[in-house]
Amino acid sequence: MASSSAESSRRGAKRQRQNNRNHHDDSWVFDVHSDLVEEIFTHLPIRQCVQIGMVAKEFRGTWRKCRNLDFGRDFAATQPHRLAYSAAVDHAIESHHKEGKIKTLQLCFDPSDVEFLLEKWVRKSVKKGVEELDLDIFQATVSFCVPTNAEEAKLKELKLYYSVIHMLFNLKALVSLTTLVLRQVDLTDLIIEVVFKNCVHLETFDMADCYGVRNMKVKANNRFKVLMVGDTGFLLLCKVFDETTRGALTFG
Structure with missing residues (x-):
């Protein structure tokens, strides 16, 4: 009787160890898959990254690693006024992950009286390796100087609307450029x-x-x-x- 009880205990312990190993393996697979999925999500427009984080808590902070900062016309249409737009963009860029990269920055707003924000956003995105820069300031009534004097710029695509290009910029910022689109630019x-x-x-x-x-x-x-x-x-x-x-x- 004692022998049967000991054998049963050994089988139970063996099953428990096996279950623990399986659970560990499943957790490792989930972690790998979760990291891979998050990496994929970082290439989506930032609004979609935020929406994903609202329905899946494990991706709640993914928007801070987003590479596609699309604040273009579609995003601008959802903002009640210019200050709300500026606050949303500034929060996203200031909160961006310290080691995160930015591939695309798309802006669409009137920077009157907040030109310093426009320059700050562009400079920070340049430091994070932005490749596509789309500045659509179509609502502006005056032209603005485009801050393109960052030596570390890796721009491949540059689109400018209602801007001024001055000669006093570092041309290293445009060495990698493959596409240049200009609309109503001086x-x-x-x-x-x-x-x-x-x-x-x-x-x-x-x-x-x-x-x-x-x-x-x-x-x-x-x-x-x-x-x-x-x-x-x-x-x-x-x-x-x-x-x-x-x-x-x-x-x-």
């Missing part, structure tokens, strides 16, 4: 020439409703693919020089 012939000279990886240049360009000189590298120029009433001449064929096209 420019000069010299700025266009300098951009093409220094943006050695540029593939697409799209300009419309811009001011100040009279004689446009485009020095295209062997990567350049798309040139779009529209609604620039003061443009008199556009000359495209192709480095590959050593040829030139002139439009006027």
Whole structure:
């Protein structure tokens, strides 16, 4: 009888150890899957990251690691006023994970009287390796200087609306640029020439409703693919020089 009781105890202990191992293995698998899922979620727009955290507590802080800070027109339409928009964007950027990366920053607001916030947001995103920067300040009544003087910038796509580009910026910030889109931006012939000279990886240049360009000189590298120029009433001449064929096209 004693022998039977001891055998039963050994079998019970064995089952308990097996259950503990299985539970540990399941927890490890869950942790791995949870980390992988969170990494995927960080690539979603920030509004979706916040919504996911509201229904799944294990992802409640995922928005702080979000790489896609999309505060574009869709987000702006949900904000009752300009101050609410600025407060939401500032909170998201200030609360961003210390070691987190930002791939996309998209803004759409009127920065009148809060230009310092615009500059701060861009600078912080640049430090976090932002690759796509979309500044749509379409509601502004005056133009603003675009802060592009960060040496560590890794920008690949830059879209500017209602902005001013000054020559007093560090051109290292635009070395990696592949796409440049300009809308209602104050420019000069010299700025266009300098951009093409220094943006050695540029593939697409799209300009419309811009001011100040009279004689446009485009020095295209062997990567350049798309040139779009529209609604620039003061443009008199556009000359495209192709480095590959050593040829030139002139439009006027």
